[in-house]
Amino acid sequence: MTKDEAVLLFNINPFYTEEELKERWHFLVKHHHPDLGHNQEFFKRLLDAHQTLKKHRENYSAKQEWFDFVSRENRREIYKTKIYNAEERTPTEFYWYPFLIIPVLMGLPFMTSNYHHLQQLYYIQLKVSAASGKILYVLTQKPVNPL
Numbered sequence: 001m002t003k004d005e006a007v008l009l010f011n012i013n014p015f016y017t018e019e020e021l022k023e024r025w026h027f028l029v030k031h032h033h034p035d036l037g038h039n040q041e042f043f044k045r046l047l048d049a050h051q052t053l054k055k056h057r058e059n060y061s062a063k064q065e066w067f068d069f070v071s072r073e074n075r076r077e078i079y080k081t082k083i084y085n086a087e088e089r090t091p092t093e094f095y096w097y098p099f100l101i102i103p104v105l106m107g108l109p110f111m112t113s114n115y116h117h118l119q120q121l122y123y124i125q126l127k128v129s130a131a132s133g134k135i136l137y138v139l140t141q142k143p144v145n146p147l
Contacts, residue, residue: 003056006049018057025050 007014012024034040121142128134 001045001048001052003052006052006056009045009049010053012053016053016057018061021050021053021057 001009004014007016010021010024010028012020016024028046032038032043032046034043
């Protein structure tokens, strides 16, 4: 039995936790146990599904723990390289930052004013294409106000 079949049989969220699996298992056992006169074959399928989901959760948890460990180690290495690179920088590099950043900030109002001008001339509509699923931008010209 695959994990997807087991999830459908248990009627559980695909991103289930161990507690949710345990609660759902107890509920299904109480309602479908063969001693209560229910179908024994269905109960066997429930047992198989429970084993599949339990095994998947254990494998997923082990992989997640490994991923978390590797992520922590990578973050530690990145932090060390950032500190190492910051120590190598000379103060003259920081001297050039204002000369590089100020002209960009000074040109920013000129760029945004053009956008605001276009925004006053056109209506912008966003539509989703049914065929491709992509977002389409539709520009329609606003009527001119006679003054």
